[in-house]
Amino acid sequence: METLLQACRLVFDPTVLGVILVSGLFGLFVGAVPGLTATMATALLVPVTFVLPPVAAVACIVTATAMAIFAGDIPGALLRMPGTPASAAYCDETYAMTRNGEAEQALGATLVFSVAGGLFGTVVLVTTAPALAEVALKFSSFEYFWLVLLGLTCAVFIAPGRPLKGLVSLGLGLLIACVGFENPAAYPRFTFGSEQLMSGFQLTPVMIGMFAVSEVIRFAVSPRLPLPAPPQHIGGIFRGQVGLLLKYPAQMLRGSALGTAIGALPGAGADIAAWIAYGLSKRFSKTPEKFGTGHIEGIIEAGAANNSALAGAWIPALVFGIPGDSITAIAIGVLYLKGMNPGPAIFIENPQNIYAVFIVFFIANLLMLPLGWAAIKTAKTVLRAPRNVLMPVILLFCVVGAFAINNSVFDVGVMLAFGLLAYFMEANGFPIAPTILGLVLGGMLEQNFVTSLIKADGNLAAFFMRPIAATLGIATLLIWVLPWIIPRLRSKRAAPKL
Amino acid sequence: MRLKDSVTGTLLFVFGLAIVAFARAFHGAIGQKVSPALFPTIIGAGIALCGLGMVWSERKNRGVPAVTLEDWAKRPRQALTFALIIGSLLFYALVVDRAGFYPTSLVFLAGLFLAFGVRRRWIAPLSIGVTLMIHFMFYTLLHVPLPWGWLEGIAW
Numbered sequence: 175m176e177t178l179l180q181a182c183r184l185v186f187d188p189t190v191l192g193v194i195l196v197s198g199l200f201g202l203f204v205g206a207v208p209g210l211t212a213t214m215a216t217a218l219l220v221p222v223t224f225v226l227p228p229v230a231a232v233a234c235i236v237t238a239t240a241m242a243i244f245a246g247d248i249p250g251a252l253l254r255m256p257g258t259p260a261s262a263a264y265c266d267e268t269y270a271m272t273r274n275g276e277a278e279q280a281l282g283a284t285l286v287f288s289v290a291g292g293l294f295g296t297v298v299l300v301t302t303a304p305a306l307a308e309v310a311l312k313f314s315s316f317e318y319f320w321l322v323l324l325g326l327t328c329a330v331f332i333a334p335g336r337p338l339k340g341l342v343s344l345g346l347g348l349l350i351a352c353v354g355f356e357n358p359a360a361y362p363r364f365t366f367g368s369e370q371l372m373s374g375f376q377l378t379p380v381m382i383g384m385f386a387v388s389e390v391i392r393f394a395v396s397p398r399l400p401l402p403a404p405p406q407h408i409g410g411i412f413r414g415q416v417g418l419l420l421k422y423p424a425q426m427l428r429g430s431a432l433g434t435a436i437g438a439l440p441g442a443g444a445d446i447a448a449w450i451a452y453g454l455s456k457r458f459s460k461t462p463e464k465f466g467t468g469h470i471e472g473i474i475e476a477g478a479a480n481n482s483a484l485a486g487a488w489i490p491a492l493v494f495g496i497p498g499d500s501i502t503a504i505a506i507g508v509l510y511l512k513g514m515n516p517g518p519a520i521f522i523e524n525p526q527n528i529y530a531v532f533i534v535f536f537i538a539n540l541l542m543l544p545l546g547w548a549a550i551k552t553a554k555t556v557l558r559a560p561r562n563v564l565m566p567v568i569l570l571f572c573v574v575g576a577f578a579i580n581n582s583v584f585d586v587g588v589m590l591a592f593g594l595l596a597y598f599m600e601a602n603g604f605p606i607a608p609t610i611l612g613l614v615l616g617g618m619l620e621q622n623f624v625t626s627l628i629k630a631d632g633n634l635a636a637f638f639m640r641p642i643a644a645t646l647g648i649a650t651l652l653i654w655v656l657p658w659i660i661p662r663l664r665s666k667r668a669a670p671k672l
Numbered sequence: 673m674r675l676k677d678s679v680t681g682t683l684l685f686v687f688g689l690a691i692v693a694f695a696r697a698f699h700g701a702i703g704q705k706v707s708p709a710l711f712p713t714i715i716g717a718g719i720a721l722c723g724l725g726m727v728w729s730e731r732k733n734r735g736v737p738a739v740t741l742e743d744w745a746k747r748p749r750q751a752l753t754f755a756l757i758i759g760s761l762l763f764y765a766l767v768v769d770r771a772g773f774y775p776t777s778l779v780f781l782a783g784l785f786l787a788f789g790v791r792r793r794w795i796a797p798l799s800i801g802v803t804l805m806i807h808f809m810f811y812t813l814l815h816v817p818l819p820w821g822w823l824e825g826i827a828w
Contacts, residue, residue, distance in 0.1 A: 590758065
């Protein structure tokens with residue numbers, strides 16, 4: 175109880191509340207402007223978190239991302255242009271509702287069910303994270319090694335595109351993590367005599383490059399099509415929402431539960447959660463023929479899923495230090511920077527900080543109702559924000575943000591190099607998320623691998639001697655092996671007997 | 673620029689082998705049980721194998737050109753904007769320490785606004801306004817020591 179009070183004192187501080195409000199408005203703006211993503215918002219916020227106290231820094235990221243994921247639905251519904259990739263799954267559906275004269279109901283549902291999904295995910299986070307942390311306390315380097323490898327494996331196989339390309343992307347991330355002398359042997363690797371490379375690549379310039387600079391490049395080279403005009407007037411958005419809650423409770427719960435679970439898997443975030451939830455909603459619907467014509471059912475399920483995925487991604491991030499998505503990959507860097515090192519120990523050593531993060535999640539999701547309402551009401555103005563003015567400003571933000579890490583222009587060069595790399599990778603069908611996860615988790619993977627190898631005196635069988643390690647190891651190996659074996663077995667069975 | 677998977681695969685195969693070869697030079701201290709070369713060698717070998725896999729999976733796709741330029745590369749204006757983004761970032765990195773944040777940022781923004789098609793009469797006020805705003809946010813509020821360069825005499 176004392177811890178909870180301490181956490182409340184940390185959160186209900188004027189600075190933290192002010193940060194929540196401002197970052198909420200920032201998140202809504204970024205989410206509502208097509209071409210700017212929630213991950214980009216997080217990357218741009220990192221330099222700002224330097225001067226904030228730990229809880230305010232985390233609050234900043236949690237609030238901005240929750241708002242951005244919801245706000246992505248606004249241009250989706252009004253212009254048929256998803257503001258963030260997480261809204262793409264049901265963008266056509268919400269736009270069809272707008273054309274049918276039901277823009278208010280579509281926008282109201284995306285807001286209300288985003289809040290519902292976000293709160294559901296938060297409840298799961300609050301209840302499961304401490305319990306998981308107790309289990310994680312018993313983990314040795316063997317379990318951690320398999321857990322990290324399992325996370326990276328999921329990232330490869332869940333990422334869009336071919337697993338082979340996901341694997342290359344992961345390899346690049348792991349290789350980038352090797353640079354510098356921060357490895358178990360403290361040996362300077364791939365530094366080429368550069369002093370700046372001795373401590374490896376800083377995460378922030380790499381993230382800003384891969385998520386923000388690449389996006390600006392993509393905008394610059396895409397044809398400038400004028401945005402369609404949004405509807406002139408948007409009426410009461412909350413009318414009829416209680417009726418929807420009563421009519422579709424199963425869809426809301428299923429979307430929220432699925433979103434939380436997918437969010438917790440490394441490599442899969444809000445966008446994948448929304449696609450799967452929308453697909454499931456259609457499959458289990460009593461009226462699947464209505465999907466695509468402006469039917470609210472899929473919007474409810476997928477809208478709840480993408481916001482619940484945000485909270486779900488924080489479960490492995492806080493308990494094991496393994497990010498559930500690209501946003502938490504950046505957030506983990508901020509946690510380390512602020513001395514809130516993720517892992518089970520933080521639940522014992524700094525429980526007030528963890529409870530404060532939980533409270534921030536509740537506040538951010540509840541604040542979404544009034545701020546989201548205001549964003550919808552002012553959508554006409556926000557959507558008119560000229561992107562040709564915004565993009566150069568964002569690029570300058572990126573440059574100054576990357577510079578702010580070490581006050582060094584070297585990091586600006588790193589940002590540019592990784593921005594170009596991300597652009598060319600995506601143009602050639604290589605997913606970005608595995609690279610980021612590889613970069614974030616590379617050090618942890620090698621550390622636990624080397625520690626385990628030393629403990630086992632080089633005996634690889636020791637990696638399967640402890641029950642949890644063996645289970646995680648077998649699960650990881652099965653994920654690697656099954657996608658190659660199952661199609662071959664199927665084709666053998668399907669082949670006619672001679 | 674899109675490369676055919678077999679071309680990317682070949683490049684990755686060579687890159688992976690180069691990593692393995694480079695890692696052979698890593699030697700741990702005496703008594704260290706696990707060499708610092710082990711992890712990069714596994715990754716390099718993995719990348720080389722993936723490269724081979726990509727070449728193998730493309731073996732039937734012979735008609736596809738090795739390199740395809742994207743549509744934007746054939747449109748002069750967009751190709752120029754792409755080059756200008758890279759150029760402006762390099763310009764910032766090379767000039768900011770000597771010239772300082774204010775002049776560098778003004779040129780950086782003005783060039784990009786021009787390239788992105790912002791109306792000319794808006795370019796100067798926007799560049800000045802945004803530069804002042806970002807300087808206030810980062811220098812005054814976040815205490816990032818943005819360089820003053822030529823304006824060192826009036827630094828605050």
